[in-house]
Amino acid sequence: MAFPLEIPHWFHAPALAAGGALATAAFASVAPAPWHAAGWAAAAVLAALGAAAGHHAWRSQRQVRAQLQHYLDSQRSFGAELSPVWSRQIEASRSQMEEAVANLALRFGGIVEQLEDTLRRSTGATGAGEGSAGTVHAESQQELGTVVESLREAMRSKAAMLGRVQELQTFVAELAEMAEAVSRIAHQTNLLAINATIEAAHAGERVRGFATVAQEVRTLSKVSGEAGAQITRKIEAISAAIAGTRDAAEDATREETQVLQASEHKIQTVLAGYRNFSDTLATSAETLRLGSQGIRDEVHEALVQLQFQDRVSQVMGHVRANIERLPQVLEDHCQACEREGALRPLNAAALLQELESTYAMAGEREVHRGAAAPAPAAHEEITFF
Amino acid sequence: MPKTILVVDDSASMRQAVGIALRGAGYDVIEGADGQQALARLTGQKVHLIISDVNMPHMDGITFVKQVKQLPLYRFTPVIMLTTENQEARKREGQAAGAKAWVVKPFQPAQLLAAVEKLVLP
Numbered sequence: 101m102a103f104p105l106e107i108p109h110w111f112h113a114p115a116l117a118a119g120g121a122l123a124t125a126a127f128a129s130v131a132p133a134p135w136h137a138a139g140w141a142a143a144a145v146l147a148a149l150g151a152a153a154g155h156h157a158w159r160s161q162r163q164v165r166a167q168l169q170h171y172l173d174s175q176r177s178f179g180a181e182l183s184p185v186w187s188r189q190i191e192a193s194r195s196q197m198e199e200a201v202a203n204l205a206l207r208f209g210g211i212v213e214q215l216e217d218t219l220r221r222s223t224g225a226t227g228a229g230e231g232s233a234g235t236v237h238a239e240s241q242q243e244l245g246t247v248v249e250s251l252r253e254a255m256r257s258k259a260a261m262l263g264r265v266q267e268l269q270t271f272v273a274e275l276a277e278m279a280e281a282v283s284r285i286a287h288q289t290n291l292l293a294i295n296a297t298i299e300a301a302h303a304g305e306r307v308r309g310f311a312t313v314a315q316e317v318r319t320l321s322k323v324s325g326e327a328g329a330q331i332t333r334k335i336e337a338i339s340a341a342i343a344g345t346r347d348a349a350e351d352a353t354r355e356e357t358q359v360l361q362a363s364e365h366k367i368q369t370v371l372a373g374y375r376n377f378s379d380t381l382a383t384s385a386e387t388l389r390l391g392s393q394g395i396r397d398e399v400h401e402a403l404v405q406l407q408f409q410d411r412v413s414q415v416m417g418h419v420r421a422n423i424e425r426l427p428q429v430l431e432d433h434c435q436a437c438e439r440e441g442a443l444r445p446l447n448a449a450a451l452l453q454e455l456e457s458t459y460a461m462a463g464e465r466e467v468h469r470g471a472a473a474p475a476p477a478a479h480e481e482i483t484f485f
Numbered sequence: 486m487p488k489t490i491l492v493v494d495d496s497a498s499m500r501q502a503v504g505i506a507l508r509g510a511g512y513d514v515i516e517g518a519d520g521q522q523a524l525a526r527l528t529g530q531k532v533h534l535i536i537s538d539v540n541m542p543h544m545d546g547i548t549f550v551k552q553v554k555q556l557p558l559y560r561f562t563p564v565i566m567l568t569t570e571n572q573e574a575r576k577r578e579g580q581a582a583g584a585k586a587w588v589v590k591p592f593q594p595a596q597l598l599a600a601v602e603k604l605v606l607p
Binding site (some may be wrong): 128198201202204205206208209212213218250400403404405406407408409410411413414460461464482484485 | 492494496498499501502504505506507508513528540568569570571575577579581584585586587588590591592593594596599603
């Protein structure tokens with residue numbers, strides 16, 4: 101649409117000059133002779149001036165009209181060229197920020213998951229549950245205690261057996277006494293048989309049979325004495341064997357007792373070492389757990405802080421939408437100027453009102469009204485309906 | 486069996502932040518980037534609670550809640566609005582649509598979890 105100009109005041113000069121020329125010419129035609137030529141000359145000069153002024157005015161009008169049209173076109177271009185660039189830059193920044201913050205949040209999420217997994221495992225290993233160091237220690241102590249108790253039981257059985265072996269020695273002593281008694285009886289029987297033989301010799305032929313019997317008794321007592329001596333020798337051998345067995349058993353018991361005590365001591369040492377290790381591990385794990393919990397809480401707080409992105413993104417979105425409206429507002433303004441044939445002032449109120457109507461946050465409204473950037477929003481109470 | 490919560494927000498970082506807080510508390514989380522996508526996620530899915538933003542493309546949070554309340558399966562599913570908006574008029578819109586609570590961003594995870602535990606379906 102071309103720009104129609106109102107006729108400015110100075111544009112009336114050629115009309116005035118033409119009017120003047122006509123008036124002068126009329127005056128010249130009716131004036132007395134001395135004024136006649138001068139009148140016509142003046143009218144010609146006025147007409148020439150009028151024509152020149154008219155031409156100048158026409159040229160000026162064209163120039164002004166072209167300049168104003170150029171101005172309005174430049175205003176259109178201003179909006180059409182600048183607004184998309186601003187909009188693209190804002191949108192690109194907003195998108196990059198959103199993407200970066202989302203990735204950051206994703207990584208933070210991964211860190212939190214890893215920390216929680218570590219905490220779970222750590223708690224399982226050092227806590228009181230199945231498979232924990234404390235449980236394994238208690239179970240090991242119980243198992244090894246059972247082994248030691250089995251060894252002690254074996255030692256007690258061996259001691260009881262040794263007691264019985266020592267009892268055998270008592271029986272052997274009794275047997276030795278019995279063998280001694282047999283020897284004594286055989287000796288007495290032999291003396292008795294010798295006396296009987298002597299008495300039989302004094303008695304003569306009448307008791308020859310008795311002498312035979314005495315001889316047989318003597319022979320029998322001799323055999324009995326030899327048997328008693330053999331028994332005594334056997335008992336001595338058995339006694340020696342029992343004593344050897346007892347001594348060997350006592351030696352073995354002493355050694356086994358020492359081994360058992362040494363084993364028990366080693367077991368206690370190993371368990372104490374394991375206990376110390378597991379306690380140290382538990383302390384380290386507790387430190388790790390507390391540290392991990394601290395880091396997790398920090399990450400949670402960081403995630404809360406990352407919510408700024410959502411607010412900033414919204415503000416940028418509102419501003420971008422408003423910037424995108426600028427070309428149309430400028431176009432409407434240009435059309436109004438062209439339609440009305442006059443330059444009209446640009447009014448930001450409508451655009452500002454549109455922008456304000458899109459605000460969702462109190463901080464946006466405060467900034468819009470000229471307040472300084474608001475402090476980070478405090479966490480508000482939840483409203484339950 | 487963990488309870489399932491639908492988180493609806495056009496900001497991926499917000500979905501992440503909410504998701505981390507909820508998963509840390511033992512909930513299963515499904516996500517939607519706007520009202521339309523969230524409605525699609527609801528199909529045939531048992532959801533114990535919904536957390537929704539208000540200003541979203543394609544379908545805003547208030548419209549989304551109204552549509553959820555039209556679905557027989559989700560009529561009684563509690564909804565928490567999580568938004569930067571704090572105007573009373575908007576809160577009343579949310580309440581009229583069927584929301585049970587209104588949380589203004591930025592949220593504190595503990596605060597949000599307290600609201601979730603209070604409202605989540607058994």
